[in-house]
Amino acid sequence: MSTTRCLAALAALLGLLLAAWSHAQADAAVAVAPAQSPATSRALFWDDFRRGWHFYEEPEPEVLPPAPAKPAAPKPEARRRDTRAPELIEFEQLQKRLEEYRNIAIIRPSEDNVRRYMQLEAQVVRQASYFSDVAQRVAWATPDLDMTLQGRPVNSRAIEVFDREQATSRVQSLTDLARTHVLFFFFRSDCPYCHAFSPTLEAFSARFGIQIVPISVDGKGLPSFPTFRRDNGIARTLQVTQVPAIYLAEPYTGKIVPIGFGVLSESQLIERITTVTAPGADAYAPSITRRVNLQ
Secondary structure, rough: HHHHHHHHHHHHHHHHHHHHHHHHHHHHHHHHHOOHHHHHHHHHHOOOOOOOOOOOHHHOOOOOOOOOOOOOOOOOOOOOOOOOOHHHHHHHHHHHHHHHHHHHHHHHOHHHHHHHHHHHHHEEEEHHHHHHHHHHHHHHHHHHHOOHHOOOOOHHHHHHHHHHHHHHHHHHHHHHHHHEEEEEEEEOOOOOOHHHHHHHHHHHHHHHEEEEEEEEEEEEEEEOOOOOEEEHHHHHHHOOOOOOOOEEEEEEEEEEEEEEEEOOOHHHHHHHHHHOOOOOOOHHHHOOOOOOOOO
């Protein structure tokens, strides 16, 4: 055999050995492929390009983590049962419907909208009228609920009786009051209103027997009260800022309550004195009652 043929046979033998070794390396790479990342698989392919391309050496597709499960929607709460009386529910619905019809009729005053509102309004008026009739009959049958029997009556004949009884009661009350109370009359000699009011006070004192204590803030008297007391500071204590002024005083206790300022009629004096001396009257305006040592 020639040298050339020997060299060719040797080269062929080396090629077969190299191919066998390459196949062994490829089998080893496939065996460890599942444990390698896609980037490593690509690197092995390019490093060993002599083996050619193999489909099973493609990088595995990236597996995304499963999406988190959406929280279950909360179940709608069961509607609470309305425990109110059905009449209250019906009344509320009627009010709401009436207001809605009215608003619609105002914004869209078509004939149908206005008629629908007026029909419902007429229904409400009829219901209210029926209620008024029932309430009136209940009041007639129940004296405690009849407001015409409370306070001043509305019938003309009853008014006459009421006024007569009131006058008798007040006269008796003022007569009893005169035993323990007096009226402080603050005046000024140059005050025309004081001059006009003093005769009324004089007649009032004569009728009910209550004593008038005239107090001059300027040191001079009036024709109706030539005898008087000079102001010794009590006007400032009682904060008398205007004359004529009338105060009801109880000398034994030092309690003084204002009755009024300016010219008052006899009926006004009676009504006001009766009001401020009624039981519990001090609770209505406790700050106006003063306590002064009159002894």
